[in-house]
Amino acid sequence: MSEEKKRHEWILEGIDCANCANKIENGVSKIEGVTNSNANYMTKTLSFDVDEQKELNILPVIKSKINKLEPDVTLLSKSTKLPIGKDGRASDKNKGTSHLEDSHHSHDHSHEEGNVKTTISRLVLSLLLLLAANFVPMNEIVSLGLFVAAYLVAGYDVVWRAIKNMFNGQLFDENFLMTIATISAFYIQEYPEAVAVMLFYQVGEIFQDIAVSRSRRSIADLMDIRPDYANLKLADGSTRSVSPDTIRVGDTIVIRPGEKVPLDGEIITGTSSMDTSALTGESVPRSVAVKDSVLSGFINKNGLIEVKVEKLFSESTVTKILDLVENASGRKAPTENFITKFARYYTPVVVILALVLAIIPPLVFPEATFNEWIYRASIFLVISCPCALVVSIPVGFFGGIGAASKKGILVKGSNFLEGLNDIKYVIMDKTGTLTKGKFEITDIQPVNGWNKHQLLELAAYAETHSSHPIADSIKEKYEEQIDENRITEYKDISGHGIQAIVDGKEVLAGNAKLMQKYNISFTESTKIGTIIYIAVDKEYAGHILIADAIKEDAAAGIALMKEKGVQHVIMLTGDSKSVGEAVAKELGIDEFYAELLPQDKVDKMEEIMARKGPKEKVAFVGDGINDTPVLARSDIGIAMGGLGSDAAIEAADVVIMDDKPSKIGTVMQVAKDTRRIVWQNIILALAVKGFFLILGAFGFATMWEAVFADVGVTVIAVINSMRVLKK
Known part of the structure; x- marks a missing residue:
């Protein structure tokens, strides 16, 4: 069981x-009873599943493992923001300590904003000590002491983490590589270069972390749709500003012009227009009135409205969207997984090569010295750090997901974003996907002196007492108030x-059989849809075509x-073959299958899946409500009309x-x-590293170039990754 x-x-x-996030993910995943371990570098979250019956035993082990792997990381519960205690549960024993006060425990590698000034001060002091040691005349021992002091001030944190990681069996990370490389420089008496390289490395780390932080903020700004408050209407008619998560279903909230809609609900008073761009990417405002639904994340443009809340904040559209975007990078793309594995083997291989480079040439070549080849090996070590790869790739995918969100498209994982590149087959449902899913008048053809408005008016009066969807579409199109006193018989x-x-005239409105029944001469239409023929006093007046209207951008979308x-x-x-054929022809669809039952769609999906090549993907596009089985079976399921549809978002x-x-x-x-x-x-990082590895091996590169090949390339790659947000 x-x-x-x-x-x-x-x-x-x-x-x-x-790298640290990957270490935590791998370490937690190896704990017995833990599955689906995922450390999300971009959102700084760790998610995992545990056996519920063993939870009390497993959580402390996970907490201990993370503390061992990354002692400087503070663990907080995502739901409560409280610290995780030794038992692996959220504890409020430190509730007197604010979130900001806890920031001094943060991982030094991150250089969070609160630590940037301190780090810069350290580096300035280190630089002054380096300049003094290098240019002020003094005896050799004092000079060496200043070099050592400058080195420790700049890089004591790097050295300390390297030592701790060695005892934890984690040799091949950037701390170890930088420590060994710079200590090697000290060994061969290249004191200024050892200190300068550590300084340059730390400066590069600051720039790298600033670039990553800005990328996070850029994406967070795109999705800045979480409401800060809700105006709760009280029993006496006044309002009180409260947190949205305290509002209950059935409460009434007041939304003033310029405010965000905090929760999903139905308008009970007022009219307005809504800016929906944060959710849909659509710049045109949407008009809303009483009985219309509004979703959290909309922005009220003008009128004051009152809304009856229909969903708790935790179940609202804005909360679901933010959770989806935030967690999307947790589903890693194949490229991310490949680079993570590549880095795991690449770094040890380069370290072994550096060791060979330091030892073998001096033993083989008579003129080679150990000092010279140790220096070259140190350059090898600095270059081998895979930061540019493992940092920039998650940032790139996270940026892509953010860019899609900005355009009103939710992609639920980096794997799906990458998979969209390989789509060769797109299977589309018709109703609600290519068409609007409701009857609309698509054509009015009057004859014998009647005009379109007169014909529509006659049809609306004839259908006054009918509740059929076709009658509703005619009355909706007519828009004017119907005066039932004008109708004397029905x-x-x-x-x-x-x-x-109507107005003393006999009006006949119906199908071709109605015209034939009364021997009215008319021209039968061959258009696809429902035809309403209209005659006045036994004389044909024209016809109205009612059909499930094709969406305005459907043809352009397929192209x-x-x-x-x-x-x-x-x-x-599921429509008739004639309807399917007409729609397919109009939109430029390659092939269609009509008169299908829901289970037939799954069978057709299986047939098409069998046709695809090994690297090709099949996407199914549906409305997310009736098409759940087919959405689930496809390589990539795309839901149309997902605004507020729980089924679409889930499936x-x-x-x-x-x-x-x-x-x-x-x-x-x-x-x-x-x-x-x-x-x-990827190409930039590997090319630059490869180039400098060769230069270093042949003695043409210094440690300065090596640090640029590591940190400099990382910063460039992160900045490049954020270009996708501008697309």
């Missing part, structure tokens, strides 16, 4: 090193249509998908928030931009 799993999420306060002719007397590399666009529909891998097919091509372009930037970083 399988154990019940319980999900835990902890904040890794102070971690800003991708008769529903089953299976044919309506006979009514854009093909432009981005999709080779086969396939439509599945799909990608959610198009504003119901536009053209956004599929948009997110494919974001995926292509992200992949291109990620591979630019």
Whole structure:
């Protein structure tokens, strides 16, 4: 019998090193009873599942393991923000200590904002000691003492972490590499270079961490939709500003012009227009009135409205979206996993090569000296740090997910963002995906002197007492108030249509059989949809075409998908073959299958999945409500019309928030931009490191170039990664 799993999420306060995050993830994953361990470097969170029955025993082991791997990291519960105690549970024993006061425990490698000034002060002092040792005349022992002091002031934290990591069996990280390389420089009496390299390394780390912090803030700013407060309406009619998570279902909240909608609900008083761009990426405001639904994250543009709350804050749209975006980078792309594994083997190999470089040449070549080759080996060690790879790639994917969110598209993982590049088959449901999913008048054709408005008016009066969806679409299109006094007789002719007397004239409105029944001469339409023929006093007046209208951007969306590399666009529909054929022809769809039951769609999906190549992917696009089985079966499930739809958000891998097919091509372009930037970083890092490794081995590079090959390239790669947000 399988154990019940319980999900835990902890904040890794102070971690800003991708290597450290990977160490924690790997270390926790090896603990018995732990599954799905994931350390998210960009959001500083660790998530994992544990066997519920063994939870009390496992959590302290996890806490102890993390403390051993990264002693300077403070663990907090994500839900309560309270410190994790020795028992692995959130403890409030330190509640007198604020979150900011705890920041001095943060991982030194991160150089969080609170520590930047202190670090800079240390480096300035180190630089002054270095200049004094180098340029002020003094005896050799005092000079050496100043060099050692300058070195320790600049890099004592790096050396201390390297020593602790050695005792924990973690040799191959940047602290160890920098310590061995600079101590080697001291050994061969290159004192100024040893200190200067440690200084340069620490300065580079500051720039790297500032770049990463800014990238986090840039993405956080894009998703700055979490409301700070809600105006709760009290029994006496006054309002009180409260935290959104204290509001209950059924409460009434007041939303003033310029304020964010804090919770999902229905308008009970007032009208306004809503800025939905934070959720949908759509700049055109949406008009809302009484009985319309509004979602948390909207911004009220003008009128004052009152809203009856329908969901708790924890279940609201804004909370779900933020959680999805925040956790998306936890589902790692194959490229990320490859680089993590690559770095795990790459660094030890280079360290072994450096050892060989230091020992073998002096023993083989008569003129070679140990000092010279130890120096070259030290350069090898500095260059071998894989920071540029393991830092910039998660930043790139996180930026891509943020860029998609900015455009109103939720991608639920880096793996799905990368997978969008390989889509060759796109299978699309028709109703609600390519069409609007409701009856609309798509054409009005009057004859014999009648105009379109007159024909629509006659049809609206004829359908006054009908509750059929077709009748509703006619009355909705007419928009004007219907004066029932103008109708003196009304008769529903089953299976044919309506006979009514309007303004003393006999109006017939119905199908072709109604016209034939009364021997009215008319021209039968061949258009796809429901045709309402209208006659006045037995004389044909024209027809109205009612159909499930195709979305305005559907054709452009399909063309854009093909432009981005999709080779086969396939439509599945439960409608008749004639309707399916007409829609497919109008939109440029390659093939279609009609008259399908829900279970038939799964069978068709299986057939198409069997046709794809080994590296090709199949995406299914549906409304996320009726298509859950097919969404789940596809390589990438894309839900249309996901705004506020719980089923869509749960079932799909990608959610198009504003119901536009053209956004599929948009997110494919974001995926292509992200992949291109990620591979630019990989090629840049490997090329620069490879170049300097060769120069170092042949004695043409100094440690200065080596540190640039490490830290400098990392900073450049991180900055490059953020370009995807500008796309």
